[in-house]
Amino acid sequence: HTHSHTLCEKRVCVFGTGDMGRSLGLRLLQAGYSVMFGSRRPQSCNFLPNGAQVLSHAEAAQAAHLIFIAVQREHYDFLVPLAYHLKGKVLVDLSNNLKKNQYPEANAEYLQSLVPEAEVVKGFNTLSAWALQNGPSDANRQVYICGDRAEAKQVVLAVATKLGFSALDRGSLSASRELEDFPLQLFPLWRLPMRIAVGLTAFFFFYLLIREILYAYITQGKDISFRIMVSLANRVCPIVSLIMLALCYLPGVLASFLQLYRGTKYRRFPDWLDRWMLCRKQLGLLALGFACLHVLYTLIIPIRYYVRFWATERTVTQIRQNGTNEFITSRAWHSDSYLSFGILGFGLYVLLGITSLPSVSNALSWREFSFVQSKLGHLTLLLCTIHTYLYGGKRFLSASLYNWYTPPGYMLCLVLPSVVLLLKLLLVTPCVDRNITRIRQGWEKGADQRNSKNNKTLVL
Numbered sequence: 001h002t003h004s005h006t007l008c009e010k011r012v013c014v015f016g017t018g019d020m021g022r023s024l025g026l027r028l029l030q031a032g033y034s035v036m037f038g039s040r041r042p043q044s045c046n047f048l049p050n051g052a053q054v055l056s057h058a059e060a061a062q063a064a065h066l067i068f069i070a071v072q073r074e075h076y077d078f079l080v081p082l083a084y085h086l087k088g089k090v091l092v093d094l095s096n097n098l099k100k101n102q103y104p105e106a107n108a109e110y111l112q113s114l115v116p117e118a119e120v121v122k123g124f125n126t127l128s129a130w131a132l133q134n135g136p137s138d139a140n141r142q143v144y145i146c147g148d149r150a151e152a153k154q155v156v157l158a159v160a161t162k163l164g165f166s167a168l169d170r171g172s173l174s175a176s177r178e179l180e181d182f183p184l185q186l187f188p189l190w191r192l193p194m195r196i197a198v199g200l201t202a203f204f205f206f207y208l209l210i211r212e213i214l215y216a217y218i219t220q221g222k223d224i225s226f227r228i229m230v231s232l233a234n235r236v237c238p239i240v241s242l243i244m245l246a247l248c249y250l251p252g253v254l255a256s257f258l259q260l261y262r263g264t265k266y267r268r269f270p271d272w273l274d275r276w277m278l279c280r281k282q283l284g285l286l287a288l289g290f291a292c293l294h295v296l297y298t299l300i301i302p303i304r305y306y307v308r309f310w311a312t313e314r315t316v317t318q319i320r321q322n323g324t325n326e327f328i329t330s331r332a333w334h335s336d337s338y339l340s341f342g343i344l345g346f347g348l349y350v351l352l353g354i355t356s357l358p359s360v361s362n363a364l365s366w367r368e369f370s371f372v373q374s375k376l377g378h379l380t381l382l383l384c385t386i387h388t389y390l391y392g393g394k395r396f397l398s399a400s401l402y403n404w405y406t407p408p409g410y411m412l413c414l415v416l417p418s419v420v421l422l423l424k425l426l427l428v429t430p431c432v433d434r435n436i437t438r439i440r441q442g443w444e445k446g447a448d449q450r451n452s453k454n455n456k457t458l459v460l
Contacts (some may be wrong), residue, residue: 004182011064012028012033012034012036012066012067013035013037013060013061013063013064013067014028014037014070015038015060015068015069015070015079016065016068016069016070017037017048018093019068019129020094022048022129022131023130023132024068024070024132025037026133026305027132029051031159031163032162034053035051035052037055037143038052038056038059038067039053039056040056040057042056057082058085061085061086061089062263064088064089065155066088066090066156067089067092068094068124068423069092069095069111070094071095073095073107073110073111074113076110076111077114079111080114083115083118086376087114087118089113090118090121090156091115091119091120092122093125093176096125096184097180099184104400105177106120106122106174106177108120108122108176108180109176110175110176112173119148120147121153121155122144122180123144123160123177124145124147124160125179125180125182126142141165141166142166142180143160143165143166143167144170145157145160145169145179146169146170146171146176147173148457157169181306189281190282192243193279194242196283197286198206199286201240204235204236204239204409204412204413207409210314211403211404212403215225225308227306230300230301233293233297234294237290237291237293238294238410238460239409239410240287241288242388243413244283244385245284246416246417246419247283248283249377249420250416250419251273251276254273254418255269255296256427256436259439260432260435260436260447263439264444264445265439284352287349290425291411292293332392337390338391341387342383342384342387345383345384346384348376348379348380348383349384351372354374355373381417381421383418384417385414385418385421388410388413392408392410392414396408396411
């Protein structure tokens with residue numbers, strides 16, 4: 001009896017012979033399960049995994065206790081005549097919809113209404129056929145399931161674990177609509193960072209376009225519109241990158257000051273600060289993307305026609321005038337320092353991006369990850385800010401740069417990073433750092449006074 005029960009547990013049925021059904025069947029076979037496919041036309045099924053049986057729906061339903069439903073909701077009708085054979089069986093609904101609220105009820109709830117005596121579990125719908133074929137990776141190890149019967153969910157959890165996935169129980173079958181909405185979400189954590197990136201890019205593009213390109217055309221009659229493609233872009237990218245990098249570390253600084261003000265770590269942060277802190281990784285990766293574009297734009301400067309033409313004209317002019325330029329050591333120091341800080345900052349930028357990858361961060365301890373993302377992150381912000389200050393040099397004193405009384409773009413982008421660094425400097429001072437450490441270890445403002453009052457009461 002025990003042997004036959006074990007065989008029954010190892011026997012799994014898959015309804016559906018499409019990409020998802022075939023991929024799931026292959027993974028189940030590789031994990032040691034005996035797999036049967038249920039099909040309307042068993043004789044005409046091709047490209048199924050070797051070692052799998054192909055039976056009619058009724059035969060497959062009778063032979064297995066666990067049945068994966070890998071068909072779309074529109075085709076559930078074939079299950080109604082099988083209701084007798086599906087009595088007491090565990091049905092795993094893998095279906096998804098094309099849009100949210102496409103039907104009045106969730107697909108899994110609809111399936112349960114069609115076969116009320118079966119035990120329906122929603123699961124595996126957040127995986128793609130590709131993920132099933134190639135095995136779980138760090139990015140898609142998570143499998144969500146929900147259902148009304150604990151025993152049925154345990155069966156599905158065991159299969160998911162054996163396939164190498166990390167299964168998470170999301171509760172009763174009423175949560176299935178939430179699970180069906182997961183695959184329809186398009187980069188939910190990237191929405192706010194993308195809006196910030198697009199907004200900053202658009203603002204500084206038009207700001208620089210007006211104060212440089214249009215200003216030259218209106219006041220001097222010069223057409224330098226060709227600079228839009230490279231020169232203007234190469235100014236917008238580093239500006240946006242530096243501001244977004246500062247935005248990565250600003251919420252952490254604000255959270256620290258909020259804890260200091262409240263004198264406790266046991267109160268929740270405001271919702272806007274919570275959302276901001278959750279998307280810091282995405283902000284940082286977008287900032288890294290803009291920094292990479294800045295590097296690429298900078299590398300092509302020597303091969304631009306405008307630069308080569310300007311350099312040639314300057315050389316020819318000097319030859320005709322028999323003139324020479326004096327080597328200025330201080331300017332060489334300034335130039336090399338500006339470039340060196342930029343290279344060091346970009347190198348740390350890339351390191352931050354690499355350690356944010358799940359495959360790398362999972363190999364780091366919490367202390368190592370915190371050191372890289374916090375300590376080296378603030379160092380990256382400092383180096384990039386110094387790089388920008390050196391780029392400006394003494395030019396902020398020149399009135400000719402304030403076209404139409406507007407400051408250059410690099411001056412505007414230095415405001416936020418400078419504020420973040422100054423606030424961070426305040427936080428690392430010994431007196432402030434000591435208070436923050438005490439709060440994060442559980443100390444609360446006023447707790448000592450309350451304890452002393454309680455002790456006095458007990459004595460009395």
